[in-house]
Amino acid sequence: MHEGIYIAASAGLKQGKKMEVIANNLANVNSTGFKRDRLAFKELMPPFPPDSGLEGGRNVLLPPDKSNSNVSYVAITDQYTDFSEGVFKQTDGTLDVALNGPGYFSISTAEGTRYTRNGNFRLDTQNRLVNQKGQPVLDEQNQPIVIDASGADIAIDGNGNVTAGTGLINLPIGKIKLLDFKNPKSLEKIGDGLFNQTNPNAEEQPINGTSMKQGFLENSNVSSVEEMTDMLATLRLFETYQKMIQSIDSMDDQAVNNIGRIG
Numbered sequence: 001m002h003e004g005i006y007i008a009a010s011a012g013l014k015q016g017k018k019m020e021v022i023a024n025n026l027a028n029v030n031s032t033g034f035k036r037d038r039l040a041f042k043e044l045m046p047p048f049p050p051d052s053g054l055e056g057g058r059n060v061l062l063p064p065d066k067s068n069s070n071v072s073y074v075a076i077t078d079q080y081t082d083f084s085e086g087v088f089k090q091t092d093g094t095l096d097v098a099l100n101g102p103g104y105f106s107i108s109t110a111e112g113t114r115y116t117r118n119g120n121f122r123l124d125t126q127n128r129l130v131n132q133k134g135q136p137v138l139d140e141q142n143q144p145i146v147i148d149a150s151g152a153d154i155a156i157d158g159n160g161n162v163t164a165g166t167g168l169i170n171l172p173i174g175k176i177k178l179l180d181f182k183n184p185k186s187l188e189k190i191g192d193g194l195f196n197q198t199n200p201n202a203e204e205q206p207i208n209g210t211s212m213k214q215g216f217l218e219n220s221n222v223s224s225v226e227e228m229t230d231m232l233a234t235l236r237l238f239e240t241y242q243k244m245i246q247s248i249d250s251m252d253d254q255a256v257n258n259i260g261r262i263g
Contacts, residue, residue, distance in 0.1 A: 004248045011074040012241035014041060015234050021079070022231045025222045033086070033117035033193050034220035036227075040078040083184050086221040088213065094154050095121040095129065098218045099178070101210030106138040106177045107131055107194060113138070115179075118193035120217055123147060129162070129176075133192055139174040147173050158211035176212065179204040 021037050028034040088098050097119035099105075104115035114135075121137055124130045129137045129145040136144035147154060149164035149171070156162050160176035181187065186199035 005245050007073055008241040008244040008248070012238055012245075014039075014074045014076055015238040015241065017076060018234050019231065019238070022227050022234065026224065026227050026231070028220055029222045029224050029227070031118075031193065031220050032120050032217050034222065035081050035083050035117070035189075036220070036222045037079060037081055037189075039076055040080065042075050042077040043072045080185065081187070081189065082221060084221050086219040088216045089219055090216055092215045093120075093217075094214070095123070095156075096215055096217050097121065097156055097176070098213045098216035099210055100213055101207070103178045103180045103207040103210045104195065106142070106179060108136045108138055108142075108144065109194070111196075113142070114190065114194040114196055115187065116193045116195065117218055119212075131193075138177050140177045142177070143174075145174045145176065149173070156212060156214040158213070160212050178207045178210060178212070180207050180210075181205060 018039050021039055025036045028036075083102075085101075088100075097105075099117060099119065104117060105119060107114045107116055116131065118131065120132055121129050122132065124134055127146050127148045129147060131137065139145050145162060147162065147164055152164040152166060152171075154162065154164050154173075155170065156176065160178055162173040162176065163170040164173055165171055181197065181202050182205060183199070183202065186197060186202055187195040188198045190196045
């Protein structure tokens with residue numbers, strides 16, 4: 001089989017992967033605190049290294065010993081998350097909190113502590129401050145924050161201090177924990193706006209300059225216009241590679257048939 005078919009198929013598969021990432025971004029355009037994903041591509045020349053990127057040996061279709069060293073394939077070298085901040089929206093919700101700056105809230109789950117930018121909180125039946133999945137928000141002592149003050153006004157200041165009262169007398173409840181990591185690339189998405197720290201040696205770092213805004217939520221950093229434009233460009237590239245495969249296959253078919261007639 002003509003190697004051009006393998007080259008075009010390799011590139012087409014990578015565009016298919018890119019389309020999956022774009023589709024996931026668009027599906028979460030309205031998800032609070034969502035961070036979009038991106039792919040990085042590179043040129044891959046034979047002979048192929050044992051681990052040539054994100055997909056390892058699956059980056060190409062043709063074995064190294066059968067490939068022409070003068071041609072190049074397409075490889076995915078990295079899939080990464082864009083942690084840039086999204087636009088704030090005002091909700092006036094008492095327990096809605098947005099982070100103005102870098103950092104994450106700490107959430108207690110059955111699998112351990114997880115991290116999020118989604119500050120859409122509520123109180124559960126035990127008066128604990130929890131996310132929409134009912135998982136407790138942690139304070140600086142890594143304990144759930146309990147707001148047992150029925151009828152009182154709840155206030156959360158820029159430093160995360162939670163108080164409850166009538167305005168004349170406000171009682172301190174606790175302080176929402178805010179942290180960050182030196183290398184955010186070690187954070188892995190696990191769904192529901194949560195991140196898991198995959199590096200066991202990663203140390204939590206205190207935050208300087210980040211403030212909390214009560215009554216606001218952070219939108220996703222996905223631009224629907226940009227993603228749709230990228231999707232159309234990706235689709236056109238995929239169609240181009242598809243036509244290349246059809247053209248090469250047609251030329252091979254004509255060559256075989258014509259040689260057969262001449263003989």
